Amino acid sequence: MEGEGRRAFDAEGSAAVVSALRWSYGTGRTRSYEWRADQLRALLRMMEEREGDVLDALRADLGKPGLESFIQEIALAKDACKLALKELIRWGKPQKVSTSITSFPSSAEIITEPLGVVLIISAWNYPFLLSLDPVIGAVAAGNAVLLKPSEIAPATSSMLARLLPEFVDKSSIKVVEGGVAETTALLEQKWDKILYTGGGKVARIVMAAAAKHLTPVVLELGGKSPVVVDSNVATKRIAVGKWGSNNGQACIAPDYVITPKTFAPKLVRREYVKTVEALKTTLVKFYGKDPLASNDLSRIVNSNHFRRLTDLLDDDKVSDKIVHGGQRDEASLKIAPTVLLDVPLDSLVMNEEIFGPLLPIIVVDDVEEAFDMINSRASPLAAYLFTSNRKLEDKFVRSVSAGGMCINDTALHFANTSLPFGGVGESGMGAYHGKFSFDTFSHKKGVLRRSFQGEVPTRYPPYTRKKQRLLRALLDGDIFGLLLALIGWAR
Structure with a gap:
């Protein structure tokens, strides 16, 4: 990708970049199998040869542990590349479909073609994966691409703009760095599709800008992803899904837990549990007695988000609800994994997406009350259930609205490229991953063929x-x- 640096982009500058991409797309080069495969192989080679640069950038932006960066960002992006290379011919093959008596004799097929020139606006919390994964899908589908990485992760943004031009076709795939001004200028242009990952406030701006040109959008947002616990085997999987995912700074990280009164003490306090380790003990095992000193825990991305999280924690309605954690260090931008028990529903922490290391636990009389509680709120990006009751599991899947679900674990559905990843309602629209990425950036064109016979x-x-x-x-x-x-x- 051709890095356009951090110079400001006005309307004229952004129009020039889009015009260059349209010219390149108009040559037809991006449509060929050879071009698509060459770009995917180049991206894969970049990730293999420059892994150290990626790890360094993620550490600079988020203090992210190296293994976590590799598993949750680099490895997933590499898998997406390998899958696209393996399946590219099959995904793009025309699909024969049946015809009817009204067009007899005839044949029909669905032809897959690229949409054209697409814009991808990435997020800061997984700044490498959330940039490369949709780019891989757009390239596999044969589009010209402009990537706008998040300015909140400047090291990763700079790394993408610096490294990618060394590996791929700079005339058809570009990067523009910058902030609000650059993004605003880009959104003034006409695109053939926009994929935005981030929050609902900016998503509304993206959608309004796209509407002016009737541009279709994919919005990958977030929400308060709930965990319903009806089983005492949940603690390690909840903990790694929450704090092992960027210290809670993940759109699919567990946002809050709902559990029956009879189980709440078992979930939190070790002395009530004989068969499994409880959440508090699990956290000490994961991050030690001084989690702020742990090398396995990411820091908060910046001081603004640090203060936002401490404001949630210092709310009078929850300040006496802390049963574990609560430590913070503004100098290092670290907040310890924090568990809050029996949190009021009208507290601040229960009325906005947390996106950090705080985990409220809501106590209900009956586990099925949790379903109504979830559905009374905006549909989350993910919903989790821990249970050994198959009937309860089936009811949860049928009755709870969410972008995606994982039963008896957290976050792992994101890594399955056979599943679509996307939101519903307030948590987003559209989906990608694997073939769904290819389809997201493709147009399915119906073609009917007839001879001059059979009039x-x-x-x-x-x-x-x-x-x-x-x-x-x-x-x-x-x-x-x-x-x-x-x-x-x-x-």
Whole structure:
């Protein structure tokens, strides 16, 4: 990708970049299998040869542990590349479909073609994966691409703009760095599709800008992803999904837990549990007695988000609800994994997406109350259930609205490229991952082919009574009426 640096982009500058991409796309180069495969192989080679640069950038932006960066960002992006290379021919192959009597004799097929020039606006919390994963899908589908990385992760943004031009076609795939001004200028242009990952406030701005040009959008947002706990085997999987995912700074990280009164103490306090380790003990095992000193815990991305999270924690309605954690260090931008028990529903922490290391636990009389509680709120990006009760599991899947679900674990559905990843309602629209990424950036064009044989005069005016009887019987599938009409026609 051609890095455009951090110079400001006004409307004229952004128009020039888009014009260059349209010219390149117009040459037809991005449509060929060879070009697509070459770009995917180049991206894969970049990730293999420059892994250290990626790890360094993620550490600079988020203090992210190296293994976490590799598993949750680099490895997933590499898998997306490998899958696209393996399946590219099959994904793009025309799909034969059936025809009807009305067009007999004929054949029909669905042709997959690229949309054109697409814009991808990435997020800061997984700044490498959330940039490369949709780019891989857009390139695999044969589009020209402009990537706008998040300015909140400046090291990763700079790394993408610096490294990618060394590996891929700079005329068809570009990067523009910058902030609000650059993004605003880019959104003024006409795109053939926009994929935005981030929050609902900016998503509304993106959608309004896209509407001016009737540009379709994919919005990957977030929300308060709930965890319903009806089983005492949940603690490690909840903990790694929450704090092992960027210290809670993940759109699919567990946002809050709902559990029955009878189980809440078992979930939190070790002395009540004989069969599994409880959440508090699990956190000490994961991050030690001084989690702020742990090298396995990401820091908060910046001081603004640090203060936002401490404001949630210092709310009078929850300040006495802390049963574990609560430590913070503004100098290092670190907040310890924090568990809050029996949190009021009208507290600040329960009325906005947390996106950090705070985990409220809501206590209910009956586990099925949790379903109504979830559905009374905006649909989340993810919903989780821990249970050994298959009937409860089936009811959860049927009745709870969410972008995606994981039963008896957290976040792992994101890594399955056979599943679409996307939101519903307030948590987003559209989906990607694997073939869904390819489809997201493709147009399915229906094509019907006929010969000059088999002409049927009844389809043409004037529409006599005989023609009307024959056509109505044919279109209604009325075999008896069709026979009568044909007999009448013969006479």
